[in-house]
Amino acid sequence: MDYFAQQLINGLVLGSIYGLIAIGYTMVYGIVGMINFAHGDVFMIGGFIALITFLLLISTGLTAIPVILLIVLLVSMAITALYGWTIERIAYRPLRHSFRLAPMLSAIGMSFVLTNYSQVAQGARVKPIPPVITGGYTLHESADGFVIQLSNIQIIVVVTTIVLLAIFTWLVSRTRLGRDMRACEQDQTMAALLGVDVDRTISMTFVIGAALAAVAGLMYLLYYGLVDFFMGFVAGIKAFTAAVLGGIGSLPGAMLGGLAIGLIETFWSAYFSVEYKDVAAFSILIVVLIFMPTGLLGRPEVEKV
Amino acid sequence: MTVISPKTASASRSAGIPALLKTAFVNALIALVLFSLMVGIRTEAGSDGQLTYWTRFGDVAALVAAVFGGSIVIELLRQWIGPAGTEKLIPPAVQTGMSFIGRYLAPALLIFTLLVPVIFYDQRYILDLAILVLTYVMLGWGLNVVVGLAGLLDLGYVAFYAVGAYSYALLATNFGWSFWVCLPLAGILAAFWGVLLGFPVLRLRGDYLAIVTLAFGEIIRLVIINWQELTGGPNGVSSIPRPSFFGIPLDNSDSGLAARLGIEYSPTHRIVFLFYLILALALLTNWVTIRLRRLPIGRAWEALREDEVACRALGINTTTTKLTAFATGAMFGGFAGAFFATRQGFISPESFTFQESALVLAIVVLGGMGSQLGVALAALAMIGGFELFRSLETYRMLVFGMAMVLIMIWRPRGLIGHRAPTVYLTKAQAISSDLVKEGHG
Numbered sequence: 001m002d003y004f005a006q007q008l009i010n011g012l013v014l015g016s017i018y019g020l021i022a023i024g025y026t027m028v029y030g031i032v033g034m035i036n037f038a039h040g041d042v043f044m045i046g047g048f049i050a051l052i053t054f055l056l057l058i059s060t061g062l063t064a065i066p067v068i069l070l071i072v073l074l075v076s077m078a079i080t081a082l083y084g085w086t087i088e089r090i091a092y093r094p095l096r097h098s099f100r101l102a103p104m105l106s107a108i109g110m111s112f113v114l115t116n117y118s119q120v121a122q123g124a125r126v127k128p129i130p131p132v133i134t135g136g137y138t139l140h141e142s143a144d145g146f147v148i149q150l151s152n153i154q155i156i157v158v159v160t161t162i163v164l165l166a167i168f169t170w171l172v173s174r175t176r177l178g179r180d181m182r183a184c185e186q187d188q189t190m191a192a193l194l195g196v197d198v199d200r201t202i203s204m205t206f207v208i209g210a211a212l213a214a215v216a217g218l219m220y221l222l223y224y225g226l227v228d229f230f231m232g233f234v235a236g237i238k239a240f241t242a243a244v245l246g247g248i249g250s251l252p253g254a255m256l257g258g259l260a261i262g263l264i265e266t267f268w269s270a271y272f273s274v275e276y277k278d279v280a281a282f283s284i285l286i287v288v289l290i291f292m293p294t295g296l297l298g299r300p301e302v303e304k305v
Numbered sequence: 306m307t308v309i310s311p312k313t314a315s316a317s318r319s320a321g322i323p324a325l326l327k328t329a330f331v332n333a334l335i336a337l338v339l340f341s342l343m344v345g346i347r348t349e350a351g352s353d354g355q356l357t358y359w360t361r362f363g364d365v366a367a368l369v370a371a372v373f374g375g376s377i378v379i380e381l382l383r384q385w386i387g388p389a390g391t392e393k394l395i396p397p398a399v400q401t402g403m404s405f406i407g408r409y410l411a412p413a414l415l416i417f418t419l420l421v422p423v424i425f426y427d428q429r430y431i432l433d434l435a436i437l438v439l440t441y442v443m444l445g446w447g448l449n450v451v452v453g454l455a456g457l458l459d460l461g462y463v464a465f466y467a468v469g470a471y472s473y474a475l476l477a478t479n480f481g482w483s484f485w486v487c488l489p490l491a492g493i494l495a496a497f498w499g500v501l502l503g504f505p506v507l508r509l510r511g512d513y514l515a516i517v518t519l520a521f522g523e524i525i526r527l528v529i530i531n532w533q534e535l536t537g538g539p540n541g542v543s544s545i546p547r548p549s550f551f552g553i554p555l556d557n558s559d560s561g562l563a564a565r566l567g568i569e570y571s572p573t574h575r576i577v578f579l580f581y582l583i584l585a586l587a588l589l590t591n592w593v594t595i596r597l598r599r600l601p602i603g604r605a606w607e608a609l610r611e612d613e614v615a616c617r618a619l620g621i622n623t624t625t626t627k628l629t630a631f632a633t634g635a636m637f638g639g640f641a642g643a644f645f646a647t648r649q650g651f652i653s654p655e656s657f658t659f660q661e662s663a664l665v666l667a668i669v670v671l672g673g674m675g676s677q678l679g680v681a682l683a684a685l686a687m688i689g690g691f692e693l694f695r696s697l698e699t700y701r702m703l704v705f706g707m708a709m710v711l712i713m714i715w716r717p718r719g720l721i722g723h724r725a726p727t728v729y730l731t732k733a734q735a736i737s738s739d740l741v742k743e744g745h746g
Contacts, residue, residue: 035512052342094714102717109709116703275531282520290505
C-alpha cells in the first residue's frame with residue numbers, strides 16, 4: 001500500500017511534466033489541425049536554455065535559489081517562446097494551405113534540425129546539474145520501515161503546473177486572445193472576415209505552447225537533474241499520446257491525459273518492467289485510438305466533405 | 306478554404322531599401338536571441354560530473370551576420386523573381402525538353418544500372434554504394450505503395466524492414482535455412498505485421514495514422530532491444546549466413562561457384578551477385594507496383610489517396626483497401642530487410658531507428674509521391690548526397706532536416722515529379738490532384 005502511494009506521487013509528478021508539453025500539442029492541433037512534430041524538441045531546447053541560464057547565474061555568485069529559479073523560468077520561457085514563434089514562421093506558415101502531408105513532413109524536418117542543432121551546439125553527452133532543491137517531507141512511515149516521501153521538488157513541479165494551468169485556462173477562456181483562438185479553431189475564414197488576425201493568433205498559440213514546454217523543460221531539469229539533446233523525441237511522443245488520450249483540442253483533457261500517462265508509466269515500471277515502460281505508453285496510444293478516437297474529454301469529430 | 310492573407314501578398318512585392326534593411330535587422334535580432342545561449346555558451350560535463358562552460362561569441366556573431374545577409378539576399382531574390390513557381394523557374398521550352406528526355410530516362414537508367422558491375426568492376430567502394438542506393442530505391446518503392454499510391458502516411462516503415470531482417474537472421478542462424486527459403490518467409494511475416502498494424506489504424510485520419518505508425522515502429526524497436534533471449538538485444542545478431550547462388554556457395558572452396566565454373570575466385574563475385582540480387586528485388590517491387598496500379602485494387606488505392614469520403618460513398622471497401630496497401634508495402638520492406646541482413650552479416654536495433662523511416666519517407670516525398678522514376682532518382686540523390694557529407698558526420702542530419710523543410714516549402718508535392726491518378730473520366734489536366742481540395746479522409 002505504501003509502495004503504491006509512493007508510486008502514485010511519482011506518477012503524478014511525471015504526469016504534470018507530460019501534461020505541460022501536451023498542452024502545446026493540443027492547442028496547435030485545435031487551431032491549425034496539425035501535429036507539431038517538433039514540439040518535443042522545443043521542450044528539449046527549453047531544458048537546455050534553463051540549464052545554461054542556471055549555470056550562468058550560479059557563476060555570477062548569486063546564491064538565493066528562489067531568485068535564480070524565477071529568472072531561469074522567465075528567461076527559458078521567453079527564449080523558447082521565440083523558438084516556437086520562429087519555427088512557425090519558417091516551417092509551418094508557408095504551408096498552411098498546402099496539402100495535408102506537407103506541414104507534417106516539414107515538422108519532422110524541423111524536429112531533425114532542432115535535435116541536431118543542439119547536438120552540434122552543445123555536444124552529445126548528458127548534461128547533469130547538482131541537486132538544486134533538496135529536502136522534503138516524510139508523509140508516512142510503515143512498520144517495516146518503508147517511507148513515503150514527498151520531496152520539495154515534487155511539490156514545486158505540481159504547484160507550478162497547477163498555477164500555470166490556471167493562468168492559461170483563464171487566458172483561453174476569458175481574454176481577447178483566447179476568444180480569437182477559439183474563433184480560429186471554429187472557422188479561420190469566418191474569423192478573418194470578422195477582423196481576427198488569424199496569422200497573429202496562430203503565432204501566439206505556438207508562443208504559448210513553447211513557453212509551457214520550456215516550463216516542462218525546467219521542471220524536467222530540476223526533477224531529473226540532467227538534460228540531453230535526444231530527450232525531446234520520446235517525451236514528445238508521450239506528450240502527444242497524453243493529448244490524444246485526453247481528447248485533442250481540450251486543455252483540461254491534455255492535463256488529464258498527461259497525468260494518466262505519467263501514472264501508467266510509473267506503475268508499469270514499478271510493478272512490471274522498467275524496460276517496457278515506453279512500449280506500454282505507446283501501446284496505450286494505439287489502444288486509445290481504437291476504442292476512443294476522440295479521447296476522454298474530446299468532442300466527436302464531424303467529417304467534412 | 307483558401308484564406309489569402311493580403312499582408313503577406315503585398316509586403317513582399319514592393320519593399321524599398323529601408324524596409325529591406327529593417328526586416329533584415331529584425332531577423333538578425335531574433336537570431337541573436339535564439340543563438341545567444343544555445344550557441345554562445347558551450348557546456349560540458351567534466352570528469353567529476355561538474356558542468357563547466359566557455360563562451361563562443363564569435364560563432365554567434367557569425368551566425369547573426371549570416372542571417373542578416375541571408376535575409377537581404379532572400380528578400381531581394383523574392384522581389385526580382387517573384388513567388389517561386391515552376392513556370393518562372395524552368396521555361397516551358399525546357400520543360401517540354403525535359404519530359405522528352407524523361408521518356409527515355411528510365412530505360413537508359415536501367416541499362417546503365419545493369420552495366421554498373423561491368424563498368425566499376427574494380428571499384429569496390431562504388432559497387433557498395435550502388436548496392437546501398439538500390440536498397441533505398443527498393444525501400445522507397447515499397448513505401449511508395451503505402452504513401453504514394455494509397456496516401457497513408459506511414460512513419461514506422463522501418464519496423465517492417467526490421468521484421469524482415471530479424472526474420473531472416475533468426476531463421477538462418479537458428480535453423481540454418483537458406484536465403485531463398487527465408488526470403489519469402491521474411492516478406493510474409495512483414496506483411497502479417499503490416500496487417501496487424503493496419504487493423505487498429507483503419508479508422509484513423511492522416512495525422513493520427515502517422516503518429517500511430519511511428520509509435521508502432523518504436524514498439525518493435527524497443528521489443529527487439531529488450532527481448533534479449535531471442536534477438537540478442539543491443540548486441541544484435543551476428544554471423545548471419547551469406548546468400549548462395551541458388552544453393553551453390555560463393556566462396557573459395559572446391560564446391561564454390563568459382564571452382565565449378567572453372568574461373569579464379571574473387572571476393573568481388575559476391576558483391577556483384579548481391580548487386581544483381583537487390584536490383585532484381587527492386588525491379589520486382591517496381592513491376593508489381595505498376596501492375597497493381599492498373600488493377601481494381603490499385604485504382605482503389607489511388608481513389609483513397611484523392612478522397613476517402615468519396616471513396617466510401619462509391620462503395621469501395623476502405624478497410625480492405627488500406628489493409629492491402631499496408632500489407633503490400635510491408636512485404637517489400639520485409640524483402641529489403643532480409644537482403645539487408647544477408648548483405649551486412651550482422652544486424653542490431655541501431656539500424657532500425659526512426660531516422661531511417663524518415664529517410665525513406667523523404668525519398669518518397671522528394672521523388673514525388675507515386676512516381677516510380679522520381680523515387681529512384683531521389684534515392685540516388687539522397688544517398689549519394691549523404692555520401693558527400695560523410696566527412697561532416699555531425700552536420701549531416703542537420704542539413705537533412707533543413708532540406709526537408711525547404712523542399713516542403715518550395716515544392717510540397719515533390720521535387721522531381723508527381724504522378725496523377727492513373728485513370729480519369731475526363732482529361733487528366735482537368736482535375737490534377739494538386740487542385741483538388743484535400744478531404745480530411
